[in-house]
Amino acid sequence: MPASSLTMRWPLSPEPLLKDALDLWSSRALAAGQHLGLFAELGKGPRTASRLAALLGLAPDATRDLLDALLALGWLQREGDDADAVYVSTRTSAHFLDPRSPGFMGELLMAARQPLTGPDDALLDDALRLAGPSGRSGLPPPPAWAAAQALVRERMASLHGEALAQWPSWAALGQVIDLDGAGAHLACAWAARCKGRQPGFAVVRPAAQLPLVQAQVQAAGQASRVRVLAGPVDGLPPGSLAGGGDAVVLSLLLQPLAAAERRARLAQARAWLAPQGRLLMVDLLADTARREQVPALVFGLAARMIGHPHGVLTEGELRADCQATGLRDAECLPLPGGACALVAERAA
Known part of the structure; x- marks a missing residue:
């Protein structure tokens, strides 16, 4: 990378x-x-x-x-x-x-x-x-695997939120919108580690998920910093977020998706960006040649084992998705646990 x-x-x-x-x-x-x-x-x-x-x-x-x-x-x-x-x-x-x-x-x-x-x-x-x-093609993973996958996503989201809070380039953000950070874990961890000027955090989820996400925010002690809003994640920001996000977070971690599904989600996230905002796509990505990045390659194989029809995602594939959805990708920020955040903004 x-x-x-x-x-x-x-x-x-x-x-x-x-x-x-x-x-x-x-x-x-x-x-x-x-x-x-x-x-x-x-x-x-x-x-x-x-x-x-x-x-x-x-x-x-x-x-x-x-x-x-x-x-x-x-x-x-x-x-x-x-x-x-x-x-x-x-x-x-x-x-x-x-x-x-x-x-x-x-x-x-x-x-x-x-x-x-x-x-x-x-x-x-x-x-x-x-x-x-x-x-079992087309069926969801066994319940035990689904629970383990959700738990790993939550733990990794917290680590990634803490890591993103330490990047100097994010210090001047005004508003961070989390569209998919494993509940509220990523946003809460980011808010808790911020020092000095604090960006505003909003976690947007479908109405059915609000009670669980609100409980996570309360348990993390971040109710005064992280707003939980109901809204279609595939639509335009609600009135209180009409300006869009200076940073919009979309976690693809351990969610193997087909190219059409990924691009649909990127297009949805793009709609939430402020004019100069940046989209952070978090995932375990293999290098484009699929020769390195052992965690991504092994987890991609494991995804097939638990019933997903798609395996490892490469950096090149995600960059191609960005281009296809009107995004201009920039750098890959390394994150703990072998993951990274590919940063993109609206193409001119």
Whole structure:
């Protein structure tokens, strides 16, 4: 990702915890590749993602998510960056994970996977197959996963709100409008960490969500700083916010959306911007070439596992969405936990 013109050091960061949490997902991705025959097929020679999908009976898009996650984790190599890119095993994976190799140790993966084998592992395997996630295509994630996803969004939103409050370039903001920051968590954390001149904060949610969001604002002790307003998030600002936001926050974190859905949400957020306002799109983004950013690539694969039809979002894809919705993107601000905020404003 392009380096921001500013650099920040966070006094506390969840990276060590995130790494340990991702280790579980990473090991499942590796075991899934072994179980589905990926390394055995690559032992026969380089393959494109589409070729591997056809040979192994896997869904093409999900196959690329798996391959690029394993690439970022260091288990595969890739030549090229487009749809014709060719994947090959590394020396290590070829030696230890190809069943034809005399050094094959894939049984260790399967043995370690066996005690964990259950619905979660079946979902990951099925998500990579053409049949879709356990025949659940189009259905919401299991309740336990949905609850965990919501909780992670809330915790990360608080971290990101605290981080955004520390950026000097936001010190002169007059009004911050939060259209999707995991309830009121991002706005409350931002307001609590602001020093000196305080921008006004407004959290706009559909009427049905107001009681929960108001309770969060009260619990955070930010009722005097953060307004909670009912309003269609897909319409123009209500009268009290008629001037729009100097900053409008839209969190896409852990919400895999198709391109049409993302662009619709960006167009909605654009309507809330003041003339010189800036839109902050928060997400775990993979680099455009999908070679790095392990958290984004692994979480994208995990999203497929819990039933989402779309995986990782790249920085290039989000920038293209901005251009398609009349936004001019600028810098990517790094945030704790491997996320970033892509900043955009109205195109001239």
